Amino acid sequence: MRDYQKRTFASHDGLELFYRHWPATDSGQPRRALVLFHRGHEHSGRMAHLADELELPGFDIFAWDARGLGQSHGPRGDSPSFGTSVRDVQTFIGHLRERHGLAEEDMVVLAQSVGAVLVATWAHDYAPNIRALVLASPAFKVKLYVPFARPGLKLLRALRGNFFVNSYVKARFLTHDPARIASFEADPLITRPISVNLLLGLYEAAERVVADAQAIQIPTQLLVSGADFVVHRKPQEQFFERLGTLRKELHVLPGFFHDTLGERDRGPVLERVRRFVLQQFEQPPARPSLLDADRIGASCAEAEALATPLPARSLRGLYWRLTRAGLKIGAHLSRGVKLGFDTGFDSGSTLDYVYRNTPGGMGRLGRLVDRTYLDSIGWRGIRQRKLHVEELLRLAMARLREAGRPVHILDIAAGHGRYILEALQGVEPLPESILLRDYSELNVRDGQALIEAKGLDQIARFIEGDAFDRADLAAVAPRPSLAVVSGLYELFGDNQQVGNSLAGLAAAVPPGGYLVYTGQPWHPQLELIARALTSHRDGQPWVMRRRSQAEMDQLVAAAGFRKLEQRIDEWGIFSVSLAQRVDG
Template sequence: MRTAHEQQFTTHDGTVLFYRYWPAMENMTAARAVVLFHRGHEHSGRLQHVVDELGLCDFAMFAWDARGHGHSPGARGDSPSFAALVRDVDSFVHHVCTTYNITPDNIVVIGQSVGAVLAATWAHDYAPQIRGLVLAAPAFQVKLYVPFARPGLALLQRLFGNFFITSYVKARFLTQDTERIQSYDNDPLVTRAISARVLLGLGEAADRIVADAPAIRLPLQLLISENDWVVQRAPQESFFERLGSPLKERHLLAGFLHDTLGERDRKLAIDKIRAFIERLFRVPPAADSLLQAHHSGYTRDEELGLGKALPALSLRRLNFALTRLAMRTLGRLSEGISIGLTTGFDSGTSLDYVYRNRARGALLIGKLIDRGYLNSIGWRGVRVRRLHLLRAIASAARELRESGQPLRLADIAAGPGRYVLDAVAQLPERPQSIVLRDFSELNVGLGRALIAARQLTDIARFETGDAFDEAALASLTPRPNLVVVSGLYELFSDNDLVACSLRGLARAVEVGGYLIYTGQPWHPQIELIARTLTSHRGQQAWVMRRRTQAELDELVRTAGFSKIAQWIDDWGMFTVSVSRRI
């Protein structure tokens, strides 16, 4: 039996979480690790037997108590959001890497039930470069046994706020192991409650991850329990079929209940996990490039499909046509829709209006339409992205300040530049220089007026510039040590174009300097946008190719930057990442 060391780490929001650490029993040239994520309601202490039975003596083992569970703080079974738990996962693995000097490609993650959904969502949203992923009975769809349970819970939450639900599942429906049944019933650290927001967030994230499973390309092993009373089997099968991983394997465990790794015959599951991990480490990590994803792949196929006209008698075609007609007639009473129709809904001018989030329009009906427009899920996500941009800029500026470097800031596609100047206003010290660029003369004029209004003309200038001109970017002066690229690369499908821009920035940014970039790996309204909204490029339809986070990070990495931090909204739509020039 390996001895656990009880430790703590500080997660992304300052909360201190508990974890157990089992040091490797054999020395290796390169440190290796397995990171375990427990089931819902449980804690890391109930994974001691997994650590022992895996028998991977040359691997360090780590397992946390998720917030609201075990020895970690927080209301039992609760979290600020499911997305906050996913970011806790990212913080934990980052802590393991930095504290124990273990590179991500020497880490395998094992998640069970809710822990498996957390791990899969993390793999999708944050694109970690770990060696592999094992999912045991992932809770992609919980069996709630009550008709319309999820819509009902969502309605109750909207009416009364967050509340807690006590699990109906008895230990005998989790495992056939008598000892595990007794320990579950008698363990004071087992949390039988779960908050409505975590349960609903789990369901929403799971739906998204199953639908977009091709974005996950890590080597992956899926273990399905045949007689699972807790989660549905069909979504697990669908996830595996769609999974983009070049190396993947699925095992159906006959007669198993939900606690796959705590079942009576768990040796069958443990042996498969051990064999999978050992295979992964017999050879170097497989090369898997997405640099050509704009030529072939599922996001390219999606883009081509969005560019095709729907059948003439299609109800969806009629619905989108009516939406376009409404926007071009009554919708013009809304100032936001009017700006979008004039300059393109993806233009810097349009985004600047969305950032301000003040409903305007002709007559009362125009303001009401504008409020509905500004409250659409996409624009809400864009405003969260703005908040994350402000945090990212503040974080990079703080790192530069602590290293004794004056901030030299540049934004190569700033729109009117409002969010950059807002970020600057919140810094404790003025930058040494600010260079803002945009391709639109309208935005350049608006940006210069903002610079003057904020009395920054002594350190800031706004100029016309092409964000894809490698030579022009390389010659940015003063030479920046922090560059921001927001809302740009998402609008252009061509990876060669994006790579050209990134090469220019790599030549411009000093070694040790920072690049902040945004992505859009998922959007629930991507077809609505493509069939009803126009872009800034000559009033063409706004058809986007989603670029997965793994693909975007590879482009940035290839140019000479290393990602060190990332933020994402609760819906999984927009990411903000900080990378460092290496």
């Protein structure tokens, strides 16, 4: 039996999480790691048998206890949100990289059930550079058995707030292995209650990831239990069919219950896992290039479909005409909707209004309509993006100060610049200079007024500028040590255009400087936006081409930046990343 060490790490919010580490026993091998994520309700001890049974002596093996489970801290069976738990995964991988000296490309992640959904969501949202994924019976859709259970849970949560439900699953329906059944029933660390917030968040994330699995480019092995009483098989098969990687394999295991990796006859299955893991290290890590994803692929086809007018007499065409008409009526009541039609729903003026988040309009009804508008999921995501931009700006400024370097900020499409200026609250010392640019004379005027209102006109100025003029960006003076691109590239689907802009920034930012950039890997209202809202560009339909996080990161890397940190909202819509300019 391989010995393990008990360890802990502080997650992103400071909560202490527990994990086990089985050091490699074959020191003659290059550093490699297998990272295990357990089922819901369980803990790392339930996967400890795999450290020996997989027969991978050259691998360090790690297994965590998710927050609220096992020996990790946090309320039992709960998490502030599913997205919080996904970010725990990102933090754990970062800890393994920093504490144990492991490169991401030398890690394989193996996860089961709820853990597999956490990991699949992380792979989609954060685009990690790990070597491979092995997912066993991912709980993309739990069998609740009670009719209308999910709507009922949503209703009860709206009435009662968060509450807990107990797992109905008996050990004998998880595995045929008598020893596993007995150990499950006697295990004091099993946590049967799960919060409804976490359960509903699991459903929502799973639906998103299954629908957009094409964004996952990581080599993946999927194990599906053939007699699973706990989760549905169809979403697992849909996920596999849509996976973006060409290096993928599916194994349906007849007669297996839900505890796939703990089943009685698991030996041959574990041999398949072992073979798949070792095969990934027989060749250098590789990902398909996504630099031409604007011209071929799923997001290109999606954007082209959204840009194609619907037949005038079709039901969908009628529906969206009525939706546009309703919004036009709303513009007479809601200040925000009117501003969107006047300046574009993607304009700097609209975004500044959304940031301020104060409803206005004609009377009480108008403010109510405006409140509903401001509370739409897209605008909630935008406000969270602003907070993430400010957080990473402060982080980058602190790192520059620690390195003894001056802080010269450049934002190439700042809108009104509110997120830059409000990020400076409490920052000492202030940056040496701030240069805000925008194509719009209106944004420049209002942004300069905001600079003066905040008393920053001694260090900050606002000028007109083209964010896609490579030579102009490269010539910016003083050279920026911290460049920012927020909410711009999402509006332009052409990768060459974005690449030129990034190349200009790479020429301007010296090695060791930083870049904060945003992305939009997902949006649940793309058709509403394309069919009913208008852009700042001459009132044309606002058609967006989504970029996966992997695509956006490749564009940034091609320009000469190395990604360091990332944040993303609870809904997986808007990401914010911090990268550093590398030599060469």
